[in-house]
Amino acid sequence: MTLTTEADRAKHALTTMWTIRRFEEAVDDMFARGLMHGTMHLSIGQEAVPTGACMALSEGDYITSTHRGHGHCIAKGAKLDAMMAELLAKETGYCRGRGGSMHIADVATGNLGANGIVAGGVPIAAGAGLAVRMRGGSEVVVSFFGDGAVNEGAWHEGVNLAAIWDLPVVFVCENNRYGMSMSVDRAFNVDTLAERARGYGIPGVTVDGNDPQTVYDAVADAVRRARSGGGPSFVEALTYRWKGHSKSDKNLYRTREEIESWRERDPIAAFEAAVTGGGATAPALSESDVEECRALARDRVREAIRTANAAPDADAATLTDAVYAPAGEPIAGGTRA
Amino acid sequence: MAAPAASPVDTQAANTQTMTIGKALNNGLRAAMEADPKVLVMGEDVGKLGGVFRVTDGLQKDFGEHRVLDTPLAESGIVGTAIGLAVRGFRPVCEIQFEGFIFPAFDQISSQLAKLRYRTQGKLKAPVVIRVPFGGGIGAVEHHSESPESLFSHIPGLKVVSCSNPVDAYWMMRQAISSDDPVMVFEPKKLYHSSALKAPVDTTATPDPLHSSRVVRHGDAATIAAYGPSLPVALDAATAAQEEGRSLEVIDLRTLSPLDLGPVFESVRRTGRLVVVSEASSEVSLTSEVAARVQQECFYSLEAPVQRVTGFDTPYPPAKLEEHFLPDLDRVLYAVDNALEW
Numbered sequence: 001m002t003l004t005t006e007a008d009r010a011k012h013a014l015t016t017m018w019t020i021r022r023f024e025e026a027v028d029d030m031f032a033r034g035l036m037h038g039t040m041h042l043s044i045g046q047e048a049v050p051t052g053a054c055m056a057l058s059e060g061d062y063i064t065s066t067h068r069g070h071g072h073c074i075a076k077g078a079k080l081d082a083m084m085a086e087l088l089a090k091e092t093g094y095c096r097g098r099g100g101s102m103h104i105a106d107v108a109t110g111n112l113g114a115n116g117i118v119a120g121g122v123p124i125a126a127g128a129g130l131a132v133r134m135r136g137g138s139e140v141v142v143s144f145f146g147d148g149a150v151n152e153g154a155w156h157e158g159v160n161l162a163a164i165w166d167l168p169v170v171f172v173c174e175n176n177r178y179g180m181s182m183s184v185d186r187a188f189n190v191d192t193l194a195e196r197a198r199g200y201g202i203p204g205v206t207v208d209g210n211d212p213q214t215v216y217d218a219v220a221d222a223v224r225r226a227r228s229g230g231g232p233s234f235v236e237a238l239t240y241r242w243k244g245h246s247k248s249d250k251n252l253y254r255t256r257e258e259i260e261s262w263r264e265r266d267p268i269a270a271f272e273a274a275v276t277g278g279g280a281t282a283p284a285l286s287e288s289d290v291e292e293c294r295a296l297a298r299d300r301v302r303e304a305i306r307t308a309n310a311a312p313d314a315d316a317a318t319l320t321d322a323v324y325a326p327a328g329e330p331i332a333g334g335t336r337a
Numbered sequence: 338m339a340a341p342a343a344s345p346v347d348t349q350a351a352n353t354q355t356m357t358i359g360k361a362l363n364n365g366l367r368a369a370m371e372a373d374p375k376v377l378v379m380g381e382d383v384g385k386l387g388g389v390f391r392v393t394d395g396l397q398k399d400f401g402e403h404r405v406l407d408t409p410l411a412e413s414g415i416v417g418t419a420i421g422l423a424v425r426g427f428r429p430v431c432e433i434q435f436e437g438f439i440f441p442a443f444d445q446i447s448s449q450l451a452k453l454r455y456r457t458q459g460k461l462k463a464p465v466v467i468r469v470p471f472g473g474g475i476g477a478v479e480h481h482s483e484s485p486e487s488l489f490s491h492i493p494g495l496k497v498v499s500c501s502n503p504v505d506a507y508w509m510m511r512q513a514i515s516s517d518d519p520v521m522v523f524e525p526k527k528l529y530h531s532s533a534l535k536a537p538v539d540t541t542a543t544p545d546p547l548h549s550s551r552v553v554r555h556g557d558a559a560t561i562a563a564y565g566p567s568l569p570v571a572l573d574a575a576t577a578a579q580e581e582g583r584s585l586e587v588i589d590l591r592t593l594s595p596l597d598l599g600p601v602f603e604s605v606r607r608t609g610r611l612v613v614v615s616e617a618s619s620e621v622s623l624t625s626e627v628a629a630r631v632q633q634e635c636f637y638s639l640e641a642p643v644q645r646v647t648g649f650d651t652p653y654p655p656a657k658l659e660e661h662f663l664p665d666l667d668r669v670l671y672a673v674d675n676a677l678e679w
Contacts (some may be wrong), residue, residue: 094457094460095456095457095458095460096458098455098456098457098458099456099457099458103456103457105456105457105460105461107460107461112421112424112461113453113456113457113461115449116448117444117448117449120417120444120445120448120449122417123413123414123416123417123418123420123421123445124417124418124420124421124424124449125421126414126417126418126421127417127418127419127420127421127422127423127424127425128421128422128424128425129421130418130421130422131421131422131425131426131427132425134377134403134422134427153413153441154413154414154417154444154445157409157411157413157414157415157417157441158413158414158417158418160409160411160414161408161409161411161414161418164409321458322454322455322458322459323454323455323493323494324454324494324496324518325454325459325462325516325517325518326459
C-alpha cells in the first residue's frame with residue numbers, strides 16, 4: 001500500500017497527522033493559559049509514527065501506549081472530545097477525568113491504555129498477545145514505547161516472553177533521541193536500538209520515523225508476520241520531539257540548532273510535498289485536498305475543545321469510586337468473593 | 338448387586354477430605370480451573386515440577402501446558418503478562434516463588450494492577466491473583482523467609498488475604514480467583530505440609546466471605562489477633578494460658594486489606610486487652626494499623642496499651658538465629674502478661 005499515491009489513504013494519513021499536531025498545539029496553549037492542569041507530554045514532530053503504524057492495523061487489533069500517547073490514541077481512532085474531556089478532568093472524559101493525559105484507555109478502539117510508567121505497557125502487551133493466541137484469534141497487539149523504555153527491565157521481560165511464546169505483538173519504538181534529558185548516545189552502547197531484537201531472536205529494523213510510509217511498511221510487514229503465527233518483531237522509528245519532555249523542560253540538554261534541524265525535517269511538510277507531486281510519482285492530492293485535510297483537523301480539534309469545555313467537571317463527591325469492583329457485580333464461574 | 342443410594346451423610350463424606358494447607362490450595366486451584374476455562378496458572382517451575390512447594394502439583398498434567406504456564410525468571414513479566422491476559426478476559430493466577438522475589442514485580446503490581454480499575458473508572462479490570470509463599474521458620478534466609486504483606490496492604494486497589502488452615506486455604510483460593518479485584522494471597526509456607534494442621538475440607542460448604550476476620554477461640558481475659566503463620570502460635574498461647582486459668586480470645590484476621598476489624602473491636606470491648614502477633618517487622622506495619630484503629634474505636638474499653646509481638650526491625654536473620662526473630666509461645670505469653678498486669 002502506498003500512502004502517497006492513493007488519494008483516500010493519503011488524505012487519511014495527512015488528516016491524522018494534522019489532527020495530532022493541532023490537538024497537541026491546543027493542549028500546549030490551554031496548559032500555558034492555565035486552563036488545563038497536571039502535566040502534558042506532547043508528541044509534536046512525531047506524528048508520522050502512530051499514523052503509519054496504526055494504518056497497518058485492522059479493526060480488533062490492540063495497542064498499548066505511553067506517557068506521550070495522544071498521537072497513538074488519535075491514530076487508533078479515539079473520539080477527540082472524550083480525549084480532550086479527559087485532559088480537562090471532565091466527567092465525559094474517557095476515564096471520567098481520573099486517568100488524565102497519561103492514562104487514556106479506549107476499549108472500543110482496542111487502546112488498552114496509555115501508561116505513566118516507562119515500559120509499563122510492554123509486558124501488558126505481551127499478555128494481551130497471549131490472550132489472543134490462547135483464543136486462537138488473529139488480532140495483533142502493537143506496543144508503543146520510547147527509547148528510554150528499551151533500558152527498563154520490564155521491557156526486556158515483556159519482549160522475551162513474547163519471543164519465546166511466539167506472540168502476535170509488534171514492538172514499536174519511537175526513538176526521539178532523548179529520555180527526558182538523557183540522549184540515546186549516552187544511554188546505549190549499540191548503534192541502533194533495533195540491534196536489541198537479535199538478543200531475543202526476533203526481527204528488528206530501524207526506519208525513518210518521520211515518514212509515515214516507511215513506518216507503515218515496516219509495521220505492516222511485522223503485523224503480517226504476527227498475524228500468520230510468525231511471532232513478534234521490533235520496529236525502531238527514528239524521530240524527534242520538538243517540544244520539551246514535559247511542561248517543566250527548559251531544553252538545557254540540546255541545542256537550538258539541533259531542534260531547528262529536526263524541525264526542517266517536519267514529517268507533515270515532507271508528506272504534503274510528497275503527496276502533491278514532490279516525488280517521482282504522480283500527485284495523489286491537490287493543493288486544495290491538502291487544505292481540506294488541514295481544515296478538517298483544525299475543525300475537529302476546535303469542536304472537541306468546545307464539547308469538552310461544556311461538559312461537567314469531574315465530581316469530587318465520587319473521588320473514592322471504582323477503587324474496587326462494585327459489591328454486586330456478577331462474577332464469572334466459581335464462588336463469589 | 339446395585340449400590341445403595343448415597344445418604345446425605347455419605348454425600349457430605351464424599352465431598353469432604355482431610356488435607357494439609359498445601360493440598361487444600363492445590364485443590365482450590367484445581368476446582369477453579371475446572372469451573373472456569375479462563376483460569377490460568379503461571380509462574381516459575383509451576384508446571385512439571387509443581388512449584389517449589391508443590392502447590393501446583395499435577396495441574397499441568399491435567400490441564401495442559403496452555404493453562405499452566407512455566408515462565409522464565411521474570412516476575413515483572415509474569416505479573417505484567419497476567420494483567421494483559423486479565424484485561425482480555427482471562428483469570429490468571431501467578432505464583433511468586435518466594436516472597437523475596439516479588440520486588441521485580443512491585444512496579445507492575447503497584448503502578449498497574451492496583452490502579453487499572455480506578456484509572457479507567459471500571460472500563461478495564463484486572464482480576465489477577467498473586468500467590469505469595471511468605472514467612473519464616475523453614476530454615477531459609479532473607480528473600481526466602483520474609484513477610485512483606487504490609488507493603489501490599491498499603492496500596493489502594495489491591496486486596497490482600499492470608500490463610501492459616503486448610504479450609505480457608507481452599508476457599509480463599511476459590512474466592513480470590515472469582516473476585517473481580519486483584520487479590521494477593523499470602524500463604525504461610527512453613528505450614529504448607531504441616532500434618533498437625535490437617536483438617537477436613539467440605540467443598541460443598543458455604544464459606545465465610547473472603548474479606549472477613551473470624552473468632553477462632555473464645556475467651557474473656559485478653560484478645561490475641563494474628564494471621565497466617567502466626568495463628569498457630571496464638572492458639573498455642575491460648576492453650577497454655579488456659580492451663581494457668583486465663584481464657585484468651587483468638588481472632589484470625591484472615592483479610593489484611595481491607596482489614597475486617599469489627600470482630601476485634603467487639604472482642605476488645607469485652608476483654609480490654611489486645612495482643613497483635615505477626616512475623617513482619619513492627620514499624621509502619623499491619624500491626625501498627627490494628628493498634629491505631631483499636632485505640633481509636635475502643636479507647637474507653639482498653640485496660641492496657643495494645644501489645645505487639647513481631648519480627649524485629651531488622652532484615653531477616655540467618656537460619657540459625659531465626660527462632661529468636663519469630664514470635665514464639667514465650668514472647669506471646671509475655672505480651673499477654675504485660676497486658677494483664679498493666
